[in-house]
Amino acid sequence: MKNLITALLVFACTLAQAQTPDKTLCFAHRDTCDLLLDFYSAAPGRGPCADSLRKPVVVHVFGGAFLAGRRNQPGDMPWYRELADRGYHVAAIDYRLGLKGLKLKPDLSAVGALMNAIQMAVDDLFAATNYLIDNAEALGIDPDRIIVSGSSAGAITALEAEWEICNRAEPAAVLPGWFNYAGILSFSGAILSLDGPIRFPQKPCPILLHHGTADKIVPYGRIDIFRKHFAGSDALAKKLEAVGANFQILRYSGNGHEIANLMRRNLPEELRFLEENVLKGVHRTMDATLSDGAIEKPDWGNLEFQNIYNGDVTLE
Helix, strand or coil: CHHHHHHHHHHHHHHHCCCCEEEEEEEEEEEEEEEEEEECCCCCCCCCCCCCEEEEEEECCCCCCCCCCCCCCCHHHHHHHHHHHHCEEEEEEEECCCCCCCCCCCCCHHHHHHHHHHHHHHHHHHHHHHHHHHCCHHEEEEEEEEEEEEEHHHHHHHHHHHHHHHCCCCHHHCCCCCCCCCCEEEECEEECCCCCCCCCCCCCCEEEEEEEECCCCCCCCCEEEEEEEEHHHHHHHHHHEEEEEECEEEEECCCCCHHCCCCCHHHHHHHHHHHHHCCCCCCCCCCECCCCCCCCCHHHHHHHHHHHHHHCCCCC
C-alpha cells in the first residue's frame, strides 16, 4: 500500500510538472497591470522542424467573453504541452479584459463596447508578437513562423488581428512592415467590422476554422446592423474562398459554443494543418461538416449573449 501511494504521488508530481510552463515572461506594461506569457519550450529533436535551431511558436489567446479567463486555464495547459512535445514552442499570453465588470444589452449600445474590448485584446496580442520577434534568438523562435491560436474571445482576437494586418489598419502599424502571422487556428471565432463588409485586400495567412453550427454566443453565420458586420466562420469561409486563401473549415453540425474548447480533441488535424498548410505552404483547402455525438455538450455551450453579459451567469 505504501508503495502504491508513493507511486501515485510521483505520478501526480510528474503530471503537474509536465503542465507547468518552462518560464513566465513579462511582455508588456499597461497602466492597470503587467502582461505575462507562459512559455512552453519545444521538445528537442521533435516535429517537422526537428533539425532547426529556431522553432515555430504557437501563441494562444484564451477565451472568456472578454470578461473572464486566464492564460493558465487548467483545461488548456495539457494542450500546450502536447504541442511542445511535438516540436512547437507555445506562448500562452495575457490580455486585458475589456468587458470585465460591464453589463451589456444585446443591442447597438453593446457594439462599441465589444469593439473596444476586441481592439484592446488585439493590441495586447500585437505587443506579445513584437516581444517574441525581438527575443526570437534568445527563445529559439523562428520569427517567420509565429502562429496564433484562439478560443472564443481569443479566436475573435486572432482573426481580428490578421484582418487588421491584411487591411493595413493603423493598430497593426506597431508590427514590423515585413511581418504577417504564419497561420491562425480559430475555435469559435469571428471578425467584427464597424465600417462595412469584411474584406481582405491582402491575402491572409493560412487559417483553420472550427465552429458549431448552433453557436448562440459567437455567430456561426453573420450579424449585420447597418454598416456593422459580425462575421463568424461560415461567413468568413465564403470571403476566404473568394480571395483564394489557404484555409480550412470544420463545421460541427448541431453543436454550440462548446467547440471553443475542442483544441485537444482535434489535435491530429491541427498538427496536419500546421505541418502542411503553414510550414510547407501546401494549399490544402477543406470544407467539412461533422456530426459527432461524442462531443460533450456542457450547459455553458448553449448560453446566449444576454446570459453572459447581463450577469445571469458567472464566468471564471
